[in-house]
Each structure stands twice: as C-alpha cells, then as structure tokens.
Amino acid sequence: MLWLATAELASSVSNAGALGVISPLAGMKKGEDPSKNLTKQIVKTNKLTQKPFGVNLPLDLPYVDVLIDTVLKEKVEIVITAAGNPCDYSTLLKRKGITLLHVVSNVRQAKNAQLCKVDGVIAEGVEAAAHIGLDELPLFSLLPQVADNVSVPVVAAGGIADARGLVAAMALGAEGVQLGTRFVAVEENIAHMNYKRAIVEADDADTVITCRKLIPTRSLKSSFSKRLIEYEKSDVTPKDLLDFIDYRSNRTAQIEGNMDDGEAYCGASAGLIKEIVPAAEVIQKLVEGYEHVLDTFF
Numbered sequence: 387m388l389w390l391a392t393a394e395l396a397s398s399v400s401n402a403g404a405l406g407v408i409s410p411l412a413g414m415k416k417g418e419d420p421s422k423n424l425t426k427q428i429v430k431t432n433k434l435t436q437k438p439f440g441v442n443l444p445l446d447l448p449y450v451d452v453l454i455d456t457v458l459k460e461k462v463e464i465v466i467t468a469a470g471n472p473c474d475y476s477t478l479l480k481r482k483g484i485t486l487l488h489v490v491s492n493v494r495q496a497k498n499a500q501l502c503k504v505d506g507v508i509a510e511g512v513e514a515a516a517h518i519g520l521d522e523l524p525l526f527s528l529l530p531q532v533a534d535n536v537s538v539p540v541v542a543a544g545g546i547a548d549a550r551g552l553v554a555a556m557a558l559g560a561e562g563v564q565l566g567t568r569f570v571a572v573e574e575n576i577a578h579m580n581y582k583r584a585i586v587e588a589d590d591a592d593t594v595i596t597c598r599k600l601i602p603t604r605s606l607k608s609s610f611s612k613r614l615i616e617y618e619k620s621d622v623t624p625k626d627l628l629d630f631i632d633y634r635s636n637r638t639a640q641i642e643g644n645m646d647d648g649e650a651y652c653g654a655s656a657g658l659i660k661e662i663v664p665a666a667e668v669i670q671k672l673v674e675g676y677e678h679v680l681d682t683f684f
Contacts, residue, residue: 445470491519549675
C-alpha cells in the first residue's frame with residue numbers, strides 16, 4: 387500500500403471504527419518530496435477524522451530519518467514500522483508518547499521487537515501481499531508461535547479478507563487483524579481500476595511469489611511476473627534483479643493501471659474478494675460477520 391494508503395482511505399477506515407493507516411508515499415507525484423507528502427497526508431487526515439490513525443514507516447527507505455522527524459513534528463500518535471530493526475527508533479518514538487507496532491515474519495523478530503519496547507507486533511504470514519518474510523511462514527503456523535513467545539499484543543496479517551479469517555486469527559492468539567489487499571478493492575482507494583478489477587477477478591491460484599534473490603514478494607500473476615520469474619532463473623545478481631524490477635514498477639501497475647509492465651502487489655486472499663465496496667462496508671461485514679461465525683460454529 388506504499389503508493390495507495392492516502393488520507394482519504396485512512397480516514398474512511400478510522401471513521402468506520404477500525405484503525406486507518408497512511409503511507410508516506412501515498413498520492414505522491416513523481417519527483418515530489420516524501421516528507422512534504424507525508425506532512426500533507428497527516429494534515430489532511432486530521433481534518434477528515436477525529437478518530438485515531440497511524441503512519442506506516444518502512445525502515446528500509448533511504449530517507450526514513452526525515453520521515454521520523456516529520457512524524458514527530460506532526461505529533462502522530464501511532465506508528466507502524468517494518469523492514470528493519472525497530473530498536474533504531476523505538477526509544478525516540480516511545481519517549482514522545484507514540485504507540486509503536488512492528489511487523490515481524492518469525493519468532494526471532496517478534497522477540498527482538500519486544501526487547502525494543504514496542505507496544506505490539508504484527509505477525510505477517512507468507513499469504514500477505516508485497517514483501518514477505520524470507521522464511522515464508524504461513525500465518526496459521528506463525529501466529530500461534532509468536533503469541534506463545536511474546537507478552538505484547540499480536541496482530542495477524544496475511545490472507546485475511548473476511549470475518550472467518552478474523553475469527554480464526556483471534557482463535558490462534560491475535561488481538562486484532564491487519565487487512566491490505568481487501569482495502570485496495572474499495573471505493574476510496576486511489577488504485578487504478580485495472581488493478582482493482584484484477585483483484586476482484588482473481589481466483590485462489592492467481593498470485594505468485596517472485597524476487598527470492600532479493601526479498602520474496604507476492605503479486606498477481608501477469609505477463610510482467612512471468613518475465614520476472616524467467617529472468618530470476620538466469621544467472622543474475624540481486625543488483626541485476628533490482629534494476630530489472632525498478633523501484634517504481636509497482637506504481638506502474640497500481641497507479642497507472644499498466645498491469646503488463648508493473649508489479650501488482652496482491653495477497654493470497656484475492657480469491658475471497660468479489661466486489662469493490664466502500665471501506666466502511668468492509669469493516670461492517672467484518673464486525674457483523676464475526677458474531678455470525680461465532681454463533682454458527684461455536
């Protein structure tokens with residue numbers, strides 16, 4: 387959701403009772419300053435909702451220090467970090483009273499995050515869209531092991547799109563869930579309609595993992611992913627692969643709608659998503675469906 391999690395989407399989610407999250411690059415034009423864009427998104431979100439919202443900060447971004455400064459300046463209350471060591475920034479963020487969650491993909495990372503004094507961890511399984519953990523652990527195996535090894539709250543992520551996934555995650559030790567792909571196919575998302583339709587039309591086997599020489603990445607099967615897989619099979623270095631992909635290739639598919647020349651990040655939950663609806667409707671169905679599933683099966 388790096389290019390997609392805008393103020394409009396986050397505020398719609400928060401106003402509906404869940405926690406909306408904005409991305410520093412969401413809605414950003416090519417060549418625009420990420421810090422200025424993040425400031426704009428935070429200010430706009432504060433105007434659109436009085437409810438809590440968070441900011442996602444991938445720690446592997448080369449300008450993450452500047453984004454941290456922006457978050458502190460704008461007095462953001464909730465930050466979610468990923469793709470790095472939360473200890474690098476946790477002391478500073480916690481000292482400012484910020485609630486901090488960190489995305490993990492194995493038990494070791496979860497334990498380390500807890501030592502860094504995070505307020506919670508997001509256990510992300512291999513079913514998730516975009517970058518996934520090197521160990522490629524399925525959520526149903528990862529989640530209970532993380533819950534057994536840390537005392538902070540655990541949020542489940544990867545492959546969840548409806549109330550059945552919510553109930554299952556709670557049964558395995560989660561205290562909440564994070565949904566990504568489901569919130570691409572909503573009315574408030576700025577994603578190109580080609581991308582949204584591709585998710586809605588996808589079946590259970592229509593996603594693929596690529597980039598195992600870099601960071602494993604899940605996206606929709608496409609002519610681009612086929613070319614990428616063939617290229618990976620050749621004698622290429624991680625640098626060659628990175629040059630082939632190009633950092634903006636996911637923007638090509640997700641924002642510009644060119645599904646043949648860019649990565650269309652998509653979780654394995656795509657086969658569960660059948661329509662484009664308002665974000666509030668997704669949340670309403672999660673809440674109402676949760677009670678229905680409990681009444682039906684328990």
